[in-house]
Amino acid sequence: MGKVFAFHGGIHPPENKKQSTRTPIRTAPLPKQLYLPLQQHIGMAASPLVNVGDRVLKGQMIAEPVGRISAALHAPTSGTIRSIGPHPVPHASGLESDCIVIESDGQDEWIEHPGLEDFTQLEPGALIEHIRRCGIAGMGGAGFPTDVKLHLGDDHIVNTLIINAAECEPYITADDMLMRERAHEILGGIRIISHLLKPSHIMIGIEDNKSHAIHTLESVLKGCDLNIDIRVVPTKYPSGGERQLIQLLTGLEVPSGRIPADIGIVCQNVGTTAAIYRAVHFGEPLISRIVTVTGDAVAQPQNLDALIGTPFADLLEAAHVYENKLYRLVMGGPMMGVTVEHDQIPVIKTTNCIIAATVDEMPPAPPEQPCIRCNMCEQVCPVTLLPQQLYWFAKGREFDKAKHHNLFDCIECGACAYVCPSSIPLVQYYRFAKSEIRTEEAEQRKADHARERFEARQARLEREQEEKEARRKARAEEAARAQQARKNGEVVATATAAAAEPAADINALKTAAAVARTKLKKAQKALEAARNSGEGDLQALEAAVQATQASSDQAQQALEKASTGSAPATATGADVKQLKTAAAVARTKLKKARDALKNAEDKGLEGLDKLRATVTTLEQKADEADKAYKDAEAAAGSAETPMSQPAPVDMKALKQQVSIMRTKLKKAEAALEEVEGDARTQAEQALEALRQRHTEADKAFKAAEQAQIAAAAAQGVDLKQLKIDAALARAAVTKLERALAKTEEAQERTSLEAELATARDKAEQLNQTLKQHEPA
């Protein structure tokens, strides 16, 4: 026996353990239905592997772990999967959660479950995986998946293994009975854990009120090759808390916010140890556990070996509950357990005790009275916190301060509330504060996440905008360049002294004619110079000039011929656009000439006749050009019309037109308000005209729409479009209805109602068309 240390505080509540240790562990009767919650611990819920209606055998895995912190789930007996869905689970909230419901067939037929022949030959990883596949989870408190704890040897140096057999909470005797009856299983489990973690020292911490269990353990450990110490600790609540037991056995304190492995210690519950033994040696997954059923409201308090998923009602029945005396049903111990409202809640891997209490045993909590600052809570706190300070902070919702006073180190043992003379439910306050802080932190995390996403989106939008801008700029530059190029081309064309003609050789001819003319001019100049100076061979020069003149004339003639020849060709060539431009140019020229003429006439300038003549010729030309254009257009039109389909009405354009009309009309109406007097009648007339046009356009649009709907209906092609239209119409109706419900002004209401009626009509119509054309 080694030295035993002490921890601060602690209480000595009445033990109430004797009642349930009088009889040996009894196997609970097989329940008709088993409810297996998918999540029995922190971490991820298991994912179901079976479907409703499947037949499962005892020990078959029915849900597999998801992620690192998760435990597998096995069928506790053979039967059929009845359903997978919400069912009340053992949780303080009393809420429902997803459960697999198995209807047992009464045969309790095992699936093949080979154990490992020699686990020492196995790789540690494979052995841990086997334990994980067997769904072993901590059976003492939080139900933490055991395989995670067994991996601790990988990144921590574990020198001490502590087996928690303290079972300090009143009423509970499940571990006590296990040690009394199945000590060899516990030893087997310790061997496996010790093989995995290789600790130098193993300690079993047990309270001195379990002398029978201590005796059994000692006899089993006799001659054991492992370095195992049984450390008997004085009975004091909560010595079974992991950190408290570590302090009791080693004198070391686990630092706040750290785990025991950080100081080289791993703690396992005796129940878990036995479960590991059964999983490794017999391949039995964790499908049953020992549950203490006790309390004054049961006739035979005892420990039952119950299947996981057994409803509390079945266990209470097995222990002969007095229904009339039952006042309160508690899951867990009287200090840390929670009251449950429902007796169909199932046993899970961490359910160590069910207390059916009478009203005398657990009376309703007395009313909370003001804190008198007596400091008793501080004296019993095993974590050396300041309970009353935390109480004030929780009550005043000063959660930040509570956190700074190490609220999260509170193990919710209930010692402070037990000693409180004012019966303040202190633990409730701490639980409330903790969950508020957790929610706040979760919300903060979510808000930060949302901010990140929002900022990422903003950055993306900005980037897209910039890219768009850059593209737009590039396009504009391109267009500018193209324009420049076109302009240059035009200059060149005018330099060659004519508008571009379709035939290429005309251009060549033109150049030739121009060259000839230039040559002629040069020759003439030379002749002139010679004449003036009276020098050189005048005759030769004259001949040359004449020759040049002839060739120039020839070139000019050829050009003219080609031009006239190509002109009709162009007209028939259906280059309507060019003709249009030509006509426009002619008209502009004519206009300019006319302006010039008028100017000249006004000023009485000379050369009026000449100008007049120009104007007349221009007029003729313009008329010709116009005519040519119109002819060509007509020809082109007649050529095109028969080719194209009966033109689909351009709904969009029509709609746009209607809306433009409407805006115009509105503007005009607005303008009318301001105008007065004579101008008013005029404006009114204009308005009337506008209105007429608007109605016409509207009519045209509606007719087109009708036609379109009819056409679509007739062809029955665009069902999808029709559906969308119908949905849009319906949405419009609901929106209008909502708007109508909101508005209160009578005038607005009437207009809204009218709109609503039309919208309804439309929706109805569309719906009917849709119905007609929907495939039967």
Added chain:
Amino acid sequence: MTTVITAILILFGLAVVFGIILGYASIRFRVEGNPIVDQIDALLPQTQCGQCGYPGCRPYAEAIANGDAINKCPPGGQSTIEALADLLDVEAVPLDAEHGEEQAKTVAFIREDECIGCTKCIQACPVDAILGAAKQMHTVISSECTGCDLCVEPCPVDCIDMIPVETTIANWKWPAPAESRNLIATDRGRGALQQQEAH
């Protein structure tokens, strides 16, 4: 006389030296941006819903830093107002009803049969929590949704619902202990007894 002049000169000299040091420090250790805006922004719920009248939480944070009221954020509710009041050392005021009321947390849900794939909600979502493409069904990634309901209005077929977040075991909170009965009459304040009688 000389002592007075010496003292004045020394003080003047000190003033110049410190002035130079301070001037240098104000340039060298200049803080980029306004740090209070970041702190305010960290307290806002980041739903980006725009109910405060600003286009997002950060613009509102900037507005608060410039003296706007702190009670314009309905999604944050009273707790956010209190946190802001704490940070800015001003009086906590009740939520301004003009900008909406504090409501239970919701999450958007698209009735997928009715969605026509118009992408309007996708463009409206400030946190990119809606998935879909043109003419394809859209759906909300509920874990990313902030419940700002900005997607509801643009939907042409009205197929988006705001569903209150369900309480599950994962997000259940321990309730606050029932308000203690104050057995001592003086604890209840002077008017309490008379009020009880009146009722």
